[in-house]
Amino acid sequence: GENVEQHPSTLSVQEGDSAVIKCTYSDSASNYFPWYKQELGKRPQLIIDIRSNVGEKKDQRIAVTLNKTAKHFSLHITETQPEDSAVYFCAASKGSARQLTFGSGTQLTVLP
Amino acid sequence: EAGVAQSPRYKIIEKRQSVAFWCNPISGHATLYWYQQILGQGPKLLIQFQNNGVVDDSQLPKDRFSAERLKGVDSTLKIQPAKLEDSAVYLCASGVAGANNEQFFGPGTRLTVL
Numbered sequence: 399g400e401n402v403e404q405h406p407s408t409l410s411v412q413e414g415d416s417a418v419i420k421c422t423y424s425d426s427a428s429n430y431f432p433w434y435k436q437e438l439g440k441r442p443q444l445i446i447d448i449r450s451n452v453g454e455k456k457d458q459r460i461a462v463t464l465n466k467t468a469k470h471f472s473l474h475i476t477e478t479q480p481e482d483s484a485v486y487f488c489a490a491s492k493g494s495a496r497q498l499t500f501g502s503g504t505q506l507t508v509l510p
Numbered sequence: 511e512a513g514v515a516q517s518p519r520y521k522i523i524e525k526r527q528s529v530a531f532w533c534n535p536i537s538g539h540a541t542l543y544w545y546q547q548i549l550g551q552g553p554k555l556l557i558q559f560q561n562n563g564v565v566d567d568s569q570l571p572k573d574r575f576s577a578e579r580l581k582g583v584d585s586t587l588k589i590q591p592a593k594l595e596d597s598a599v600y601l602c603a604s605g606v607a608g609a610n611n612e613q614f615f616g617p618g619t620r621l622t623v624l
Contacts, residue, residue, distance in 0.1 A: 404552075432612070441514075441601065441615040442553065487552050496541070496605065497566055498613065500552030 400425040404501025421488035422470040428490040514616035528590040535604030545601040
């Protein structure tokens with residue numbers, strides 16, 4: 399089955415700096431890659447996603463890039479703010495069933 | 511639009527006891543998922559329903575876990591008997607069937623097995 403590896407497991411940045419989280423996947427048939435943000439004790443919430451027919455997608459301060467050849471995708475957060483502090487999960491899925499395989503998560507801390 | 515509802519929010523039981531979780535998906539969402547999230551890990555899919563049929567339950571420990579989705583709306587997940595390693599947050603998610611579905615997560619049920 400699919401295996402998704404995520405790193406780093408923890409990341410601390412100064413407010414205003416950029417943060418980058420990277421994930422690799424194993425199944426070349428995977429074609430949908432969402433990123434979820436989970437604040438402590440709360441539900442995961444989708445922040446951005448990308449499909450395999452696109453190499454990059456941007457939404458304000460958040461961007462995701464996908465390299466299908468290398469089977470990796472990355473989340474980029476620019477101008478980080480304290481409210482960006484949370485655990486971020488990448489995931490991958492394929493087909494119409496959309497069963498997500500999640501990475502192990504990255505605890506992002508934005509220091510004021 | 512109302513979100514995915516789950517109950518209870520917290521449950522503490524002793525090992526070998528039984529427990530049940532309930533999920534009410536977003537209205538109109540045909541697809542429903544149950545995930546197990548152990549502390550410090552990403553959610554792991556346990557079972558996926560499409561309406562009232564099971565799409566995938568390959569990662570569900572069927573000797574102790576069961577799930578149903580009668581009438582294709584609400585769903586229950588049961589553990590009988592519980593083990594210490596079942597301590598986790600159980601997340602329910604729902605989505606619209608098809609290629610562009612986003613999964614919307616409920617608040618989860620935090621289970622502690624003593």
